Amino acid sequence: MKPAPFVHHAPRTVDEATAVLADVGHDGKVLAGGQSLIPLLNMRLASPGHLVDVNGVCGLSDIRVDGSGVRVGALVRHAELERDPRAYAALPLLRQALAHVAHPVIRNRGTTVGSIAHADAAGEMPAVLALTGGLVEAAAANGDREVAVADFFLGALETSLRPEELVVAVRFPLFPPGTGTAFAERARRHGDYALAGVAAAVTIVDGVVARARLSFVSVTDVPGTLDVTEEFAGLEPEAAHWRDCSDRVRAHVAPETDLHATAEYRAMLATELAWRTLAEAASNALTVAA
Amino acid sequence: MSEPMVEQLLDVTVTVNGRPRHARVPARRLLSDFLRHDVGLTGTHVGCEHGVCGACTVLVDGAPMRSCLMFAVTAQAYAVTTVEGLGSMDGLGPVQQAFLECHGLQCGFCTPGFLTTVTAFLCDNPDPTEGQAREAISGNLCRCTGYQNIVRSVLRAAELRAEAT
Ligand SMILES: Cc1cc2nc3c(=O)[nH]c(=O)nc-3n(C[C@H](O)[C@H](O)[C@H](O)COP(=O)(O)OP(=O)(O)OC[C@H]3O[C@@H](n4cnc5c(N)ncnc54)[C@H](O)[C@@H]3O)c2cc1C
Ligand code: FES
Ligand code: FES
Numbered sequence: 230m231k232p233a234p235f236v237h238h239a240p241r242t243v244d245e246a247t248a249v250l251a252d253v254g255h256d257g258k259v260l261a262g263g264q265s266l267i268p269l270l271n272m273r274l275a276s277p278g279h280l281v282d283v284n285g286v287c288g289l290s291d292i293r294v295d296g297s298g299v300r301v302g303a304l305v306r307h308a309e310l311e312r313d314p315r316a317y318a319a320l321p322l323l324r325q326a327l328a329h330v331a332h333p334v335i336r337n338r339g340t341t342v343g344s345i346a347h348a349d350a351a352g353e354m355p356a357v358l359a360l361t362g363g364l365v366e367a368a369a370a371n372g373d374r375e376v377a378v379a380d381f382f383l384g385a386l387e388t389s390l391r392p393e394e395l396v397v398a399v400r401f402p403l404f405p406p407g408t409g410t411a412f413a414e415r416a417r418r419h420g421d422y423a424l425a426g427v428a429a430a431v432t433i434v435d436g437v438v439a440r441a442r443l444s445f446v447s448v449t450d451v452p453g454t455l456d457v458t459e460e461f462a463g464l465e466p467e468a469a470h471w472r473d474c475s476d477r478v479r480a481h482v483a484p485e486t487d488l489h490a491t492a493e494y495r496a497m498l499a500t501e502l503a504w505r506t507l508a509e510a511a512s513n514a515l516t517v518a519a
Numbered sequence: 520m521s522e523p524m525v526e527q528l529l530d531v532t533v534t535v536n537g538r539p540r541h542a543r544v545p546a547r548r549l550l551s552d553f554l555r556h557d558v559g560l561t562g563t564h565v566g567c568e569h570g571v572c573g574a575c576t577v578l579v580d581g582a583p584m585r586s587c588l589m590f591a592v593t594a595q596a597y598a599v600t601t602v603e604g605l606g607s608m609d610g611l612g613p614v615q616q617a618f619l620e621c622h623g624l625q626c627g628f629c630t631p632g633f634l635t636t637v638t639a640f641l642c643d644n645p646d647p648t649e650g651q652a653r654e655a656i657s658g659n660l661c662r663c664t665g666y667q668n669i670v671r672s673v674l675r676a677a678e679l680r681a682e683a684t
Contacts, residue, residue: 230568234526237546237592260593267588268569271549280546284593308582332658334636335570337582338589420657 232270238281243368243397246283251370251393253279259395260284261303264331264339265347281395289397294319298361298402303395307336307344307354320401321513322360325412326353326428332420346396348381348388348452351422353414355382355452360410360428360444361401362454367394382451407439408432409514411506414446415498417489423447424490425482425498429506433514437463441507443474448482448499455481457507466511471504478503533594535560536604544591551575553591554601562602562631566660573659576632577601583639602631605638613679614638614672623672625663632659637673646677 240246250257258277260266261284269275283289289304294315301310310316311327330336330344330353344354345365358365358378365376367390381388390396404410414426426446432439438461444454457474484495527546532539535558542557554563554577566572568587575586578600586599606612611619614637624630633656640647640655647655652673653666661669 231549231552232547234545234547236527237529237590239592260590263588263590263593264570264585267549267590270547271568271587282590282593285596332573333655334573334576334583334585334658337579338584418657419654 230271230273232267233273233276235270235277236279238279239285240281240283241285241287243286243288243395244370246281246286246395247368247370247393249279249281250395253281255392257281257392259346261343261346262306262339264335265343265349283395292316296403298363298400299323300398300400301341302398303340303342305341307331307339307341308333310341311336319403320361320410322357322410322412322428322430323401325410326357329353329412329414329416329420329423329426335420342396342399345381345399346388346390348383348386350385350449350452351447352452353412353423353426353428353446356426356428356444356446357412358399358401359452359454360430360442361404363402364400365390365396366398366400367391368397369394373397379453382453385450404430405432405440407434407514407518409510409512409517411509411513413502413506413509415502425484425495425502427499427502427506429503429510431461431466431507431510431514433466433511433518437465438469438511441474441510443478443503443507445482445499448484448495450483461507466508466515469507469511471507471511474503474507475500529592531591531595533558533591534598536600537598542591546590546592548591549587550577550589550591550594550599551586553594554586554599557591560601560603564628564631566628571660572629573632573636574629576635576659578604578635578639581639581642583636600635602634605634612638613683614641614676617672617676617679618669621672621675622668623664624669629659629661629663633661633669633672637676640673641677641680645680647673649674 256278260280260282289302291302293300317324414423484492486492532541540558564574566574577586
């Protein structure tokens with residue numbers, strides 16, 4: 230099918246873009262990579278009157294890595310972030326997760342910021358933003374603001390972003406020293422949306438677990454984190470029974486049954502992947518420390 | 520509803536296979552339809568129009584992308600290569616030649632998307648393993664071949680490219 234008619238806007242600056250967004254209000258949509266929005270337009274699940282195509286806006290294509298974290302501009306494609314050596318060195322979780330976002334061809338066009346603005350709980354990068362405790366930088370004609378991830382995701386495909394706001398970048402803060410991360414998911418076919426996925430971060434201090442946290446893909450309504458530090462604090466990673474988090478994971482996830490898998494199967498997958506990624510993250514933490 | 524009463528028409532010029540191609544089109548014209556209907560290059564096929572089948576894949580500044588998930592007006596910023604740009608009237612490109620030799624196609628509907636995807640893949644990875652070849656085509660659907668001969672074609676194309684250099 231084809232999209233319904235719309236008016237196309239091609240701003241060249243952030244100010245121009247936010248001016249148009251303020252002008253068209255609820256009838257406008259930002260177009261970034263289009264890898265989520267254009268399918269919705271083609272299927273006429275969305276028919277905004279105005280598309281604000283930000284692909285020509287200057288200053289949104291940078292990946293900045295410094296001592297505090299990785300800042301990803303709104304026009305950075307998934308593939309660019311995945312390949313970036315400095316981003317990988319600072320935050321390996323980015324590449325660990327990006328390798329699971331769709332197929333390479335979709336990653337060539339889709340933006341990481343777009344997938345966060347889209348707020349699909351089946352998306353990998355919202356879960357990564359949650360686990361890092363990231364920030365969303367939003368610009369608007371009447372003022373800019375920064376939104377902490379905990380205040381950003383409200384529900385399925387729902388965020389606290391206002392129609393007149395443009396996300397200019399997201400920031401993924403670094404984990405504390407001694408942290409290892411891991412990401413795993415299962416899909417019907419590599420590159421498809423996950424039946425269930427898990428990101429884990431384990432911090433080892435003086436040879437014992439100081440912190441252990443998880444976030445989930447496709448099995449919760451809203452991307453959020455589960456802190457399982459209590460279960461493992463003070464244990465040497467080799468001595469930890471990572472499966473001991475299973476009850477907490479079961480209680481945390483709320484998967485749904487669909488064409489591809491039952492809720493029960495997804496919960497089982499999430500539980501299994503959770504302890505495996507914790508073990509892998511702990512082992513990566515030891516490698517980082519070594 | 521919110522739809523504008525008068526359809527917005529735009530003068531769009533996209534560089535396709537090295538030549539600027541112009542048409543006056545609605546803002547909502549997908550790149551896939553621009554190529555097929557406005558430019559007349561019907562090699563790019565359209566299967567699903569939501570990014571899943573891969574038949575419409577073209578090269579955008581050399582990188583494979585779905586032409587059904589880009590508007591023609593946005594594509595003006597890039598150089599687009601379609602399946603027609605992979606060979607010439609005098610001869611087939613190495614990937615096309617390999618698909619011919621290895622029976623990498625039956626009905627041919629999916630083939631343009633495979634050819635463009637594989638062409639870009641071999642630029643990044645000129646000597647892939649069978650596993651990497653499978654992974655490279657995992658975003659493209661084929662309803663005929665069962666994929667075995669497509670995987671063989673990818674590996675054969677790598678050989679042909681190596682011989683040519
Ligand atoms: C076949 C297929 C498979 C896929 N599989 C996966 C997968 O496994 N995992 C996954 O995570 N994703 C998957 N995706 C989606 C892909 O990752 C998208 O690229 C991503 O979700 C959206 O990024 P985009 O730049 O394409 O955004 P768009 O499609 O352009 O926009 C998506 C939404 O976000 C809004 N938006 C985008 N950028 C901004 C901004 N800067 N400010 C404010 N609002 C903004 C838009 O208005 C729109 O509502 C898949 C897509 C396809 C077609
Ligand atoms: S027609 Fe574009 S991916 Fe199927
Ligand atoms: S050859 Fe017929 S769909 Fe692939």
